[in-house]
Amino acid sequence: MLKATEAGAKELQRFFNGEFKISNKEGINNPVTEADLASEKAIFAIIKKDFPEHFILSEEAGEMEMDSEYKWIIDPIDGTINFANGIPICCVSIGLEHKGEIIMGAVFNPIMNEFFFAEKGSGATLNGEPIHVGDKATVIKSCLATGFPYTYLDMPNGPLQVFERLIRKGVPVRRLGSAALDLCWVAAGRFDGFYEHKLNAWDSAAGFLIVEEAGGKVTDFNGNYYSVYQPHLLATNGKIHEELLAVINNEKDL
Secondary structure, eight states: OHHHHHHHHHHHHHHTTSOOOEEEOSSTTOEEEHHHHHHHHHHHHHHHHHOTTSEEEETTTEEEOOSOSEEEEEEEEESHHHHHTTOSOOEEEEEEEETTEEEEEEEEETTTTEEEEEETTSOEEETTEEOOOOOOOOGGGOOEEEOOOSSOOSOTTOHHHHHHHHHTTTOOEEOOSOHHHHHHHHHTTSOSEEEESOOOHHHHHHHHHHHHHTTOEEEOTTSOBOOTTSSOEEEEOSSSHHHHHHHHTTSOOO
16 A cells, blocks of 8 residues: 555656646536646556555546455545646545445645555554644634535535534635545644535545544544545544534534
């Protein structure tokens, strides 16, 4: 995993602030760059060399189904729009799933030289040093992060409504543009919580394990154990989790 993450990050770093081709996938503001494809190719080469029989799920290539208990869940560049605009909040994200459970995760932002890593039951690290979630005890005193899908689903308590409820009470809510890094920054105590209404498996597979291994809590919006195959995510330091969940579901006013 470390080799594969580093190989993808080298491609990200090689193209960053340079010239590269950009095409658009289905949907609004959904680009794929030459760097995404180069990163994915480099990651695949490492994994397939040692584990040719493993299942792979990647944002750009889709599913490479194999009869295996192991699945690599890959985002070759998380934060592509940031990357394409020269904003250094972007990363390679790789999670490893075994029998339906994420057992290892790596998130590497080579532009800022920050490598987050976690293995199930062994804690989380940043550049090899242990990290832990923060200790804020109330939402009103917390610093939060979120993301906004480009297509707003017709749902109660949608992204804009939750965001408005928080900022009207003076809660700082940031939008970095990379869910994988949002999660890692919760794990490192920079954010106290991160929520998003619409994520894919490759956005969160690595980061959610890193949060848990740093002592945090991750659930869906119903408070159930988080699965990377459903869209809603709430990750916190654990102390503000129930309160923030109630705010998101419009069951509590700050």
